Amino acid sequence: MENIEKGDLITTGKAKSLYSTNQADFLVMHYRDDTSAFDGKKIESLEGKGTINNKFNAFIMEYLEKEGIPTHFERLLSETDSLVKKLEMAPVECVVRNVAAGSICKRLGLKEGLDLNPPTFEFFYKDDDLGDPMINEYHIKSFGWATTEQVDQMQEKTFQVNDALKKLFSDAGMILIDYKLEFGSFKGELLLGDEFTPDGCRVWDVETREKLDKDRFRQGLGDVVESYQIMAKRLGVI
Ligand code: ADP
Ligand code: TMP
Ligand code: ASP
Numbered sequence: 001m002e003n004i005e006k007g008d009l010i011t012t013g014k015a016k017s018l019y020s021t022n023q024a025d026f027l028v029m030h031y032r033d034d035t036s037a038f039d040g041k042k043i044e045s046l047e048g049k050g051t052i053n054n055k056f057n058a059f060i061m062e063y064l065e066k067e068g069i070p071t072h073f074e075r076l077l078s079e080t081d082s083l084v085k086k087l088e089m090a091p092v093e094c095v096v097r098n099v100a101a102g103s104i105c106k107r108l109g110l111k112e113g114l115d116l117n118p119p120t121f122e123f124f125y126k127d128d129d130l131g132d133p134m135i136n137e138y139h140i141k142s143f144g145w146a147t148t149e150q151v152d153q154m155q156e157k158t159f160q161v162n163d164a165l166k167k168l169f170s171d172a173g174m175i176l177i178d179y180k181l182e183f184g185s186f187k188g189e190l191l192l193g194d195e196f197t198p199d200g201c202r203v204w205d206v207e208t209r210e211k212l213d214k215d216r217f218r219q220g221l222g223d224v225v226e227s228y229q230i231m232a233k234r235l236g237v238i
Contacts, residue, residue, distance in 0.1 A: 053197040087184025097178040177202035
């Protein structure tokens, strides 16, 4: 693991690029400045976003490992690159919501800010062309995207992340509103993959309820990267 060499580009997502390495089980995850919303319909490059997200993700993944949640994260390689285990990803997004915001408000006519007690869970199918439709666990099993055991584990681990991170954010004066996780398998074990950054969660200031996450970009509120940096400073990431 000492001499990792970055190889060929293998995937370009909306915000990150994956490169092979000289070790078959590992990939380099490169965080770009590209910022997208509404399934890629709104895209902008925001200077410094890749760097802050790379550091933010490393901090959270290491914290989750300590809390007993296994992840793909190995180590930071540079300002914008991290080394990760190469996973077979389930094409599924796992969302936990502590407070109503975003699509659940539109779908169910809820007022933004409503406390969801107990927190609720939703699966989405990861497909931009279809607009990431909401699905249930039967779809995942019927289409062979994951086994019953993996589906159960995805739900369980996503709630475990909630227990760990709700407190981390609240100790730093912030409310974890909701977040999206992706999982994949590595040699038969289900690991948390992808990222946990302000791009994939909602976080509000506890006093003012100001939005600090990617809703600033979605809603044109401005100071997107600056706000990600405020979150990172409060958590002790930077
Ligand atoms: P998206 O366009 O889906 O938002 P990103 O820009 O976030 O994509 O790129 C990351 C891509 O890499 C996603 O398709 C994600 O599912 C995938 N991915 C994340 N972690 C891993 C991993 N450890 N191994 C393989 N693929 C991964
Ligand atoms: P939603 O309210 O749009 O369904 O999003 C719920 C949470 O999941 C929110 O924190 C944003 C995150 N999310 C992503 O990161 N990527 C996605 O493709 C979607 C649909 C949601
Ligand atoms: N992640 C999706 C996109 O980039 C959805 C969103 O965040 O609004 O388009």
